[in-house]
Amino acid sequence: xxxxxxxxxxxxxxxxxxxxxxxxxxxxxxxxxxxxxxxxxxxxxxxxxxxxxxxxxxxxxxxxxxxxxxxxxxxxxxxxxxxxxxxxxxxxxxxxxxxxxxxxxxxxxxxxxxxxxxxxxxxxxxxxxxxxxxxxxxxxxxxxxxxxxxxxxxxxxxxxxxxxxxxxxxxxxxxxxxxxxxxxxxxxxxxxxxxxxxxxxxxxxxxxxxxxxxxxxxxxxxxxxxxxxxxxxxxxxxxxxxxxxxxxxxxxx
Ligand code: HEC
Numbered sequence: 001x002x003x004x005x006x007x008x009x010x011x012x013x014x015x016x017x018x019x020x021x022x023x024x025x026x027x028x029x030x031x032x033x034x035x036x037x038x039x040x041x042x043x044x045x046x047x048x049x050x051x052x053x054x055x056x057x058x059x060x061x062x063x064x065x066x067x068x069x070x071x072x073x074x075x076x077x078x079x080x081x082x083x084x085x086x087x088x089x090x091x092x093x094x095x096x097x098x099x100x101x102x103x104x105x106x107x108x109x110x111x112x113x114x115x116x117x118x119x120x121x122x123x124x125x126x127x128x129x130x131x132x133x134x135x136x137x138x139x140x141x142x143x144x145x146x147x148x149x150x151x152x153x154x155x156x157x158x159x160x161x162x163x164x165x166x167x168x169x170x171x172x173x174x175x176x177x178x179x180x181x182x183x184x185x186x187x188x189x190x191x192x193x194x195x196x197x198x199x200x201x202x203x204x205x206x207x208x209x210x211x212x213x214x215x216x217x218x219x220x221x222x223x224x225x226x227x228x229x230x231x232x233x234x235x236x237x238x239x240x241x242x243x244x245x246x247x248x249x250x251x252x253x
Pocket of ligand 1: 145163166168176187190197198216
């Protein structure tokens with residue numbers, strides 16, 4: 001009778017109706033009965049068009065319910081797609097950097113980035129975190145990074161203040177000192193899509209990228225010579241360059 005259950009399902013699926021009136025036992029029971037082996041299973045006989053079980057009506061109802069459910073889900077999905085399209089096409093999506101984030105934008109961006117990074121190899125830094133490398137890293141940093149990520153003791157510049165997402169200040173607070181160097185290495189090499197963080201692959205050598213990654217990893221414990229290198233004016237301090245700019249004024253503590 002396994003076959004009968006199947007046959008009935010197929011039959012109603014194609015819109016055929018069982019000939020006999022329902023016996024009242026839903027067909028999954030029938031199914032069980034067959035499984036228990038109390039009725040003989042004759043695949044060929046039952047697979048033929050000869051006999052339609054009476055339980056098909058109830059099965060038909062179940063089938064209709066499933067069809068309705070699937071239709072409902074499809075319509076729901078279409079509705080969601082339509083709403084998303086309308087949200088963007090009607091000009092409601094945030095475009096300006098100062099506009100509020102799309103709901104869950106940051107959360108999803110972070111989940112996506114970390115899920116991706118977790119799958120990568122986690123190499124150990126290819127350069128030692130000694131003063132020579134940190135000074136070389138500082139040279140790279142002040143030329144390529146400080147415009148967005150700031151310098152120690154300097155207030156935010158206009159570019160940093162105007163970006164969305166805001167570039168984290170790597171020499172203020174925790175920065176990325178809590179990330180492994182390989183993680184910053186990957187971000188510097190490859191950039192972060194749709195954030196303004198450029199990828200420096202091909203622009204900086206691997207050694208330079210390691211040096212700057214080790215520098216930002218150790219941003220909270222840099223020595224005076226490294227600080228000096230950072231301060232030695234590749235970029236004019238913002239407070240000097242734009243004294244009128246409120247973003248450039250040192251914050252009152
Ligand atoms: C044009 C601006 C810009 C420049 C130049 C830039 N960055 Fe970024 N960077 C960003 C932005 C914006 C983010 C934030 C991305 C985000 O929130 O997803 C970022 C993120 C990062 C992060 C990850 C921070 C975190 O919290 O996980 C690191 C590390 C980083 N940058 C290092 C560098 C280094 C090193 C350089 C120079 C070689 C550099 N960046 C140059 C804009 C910039």
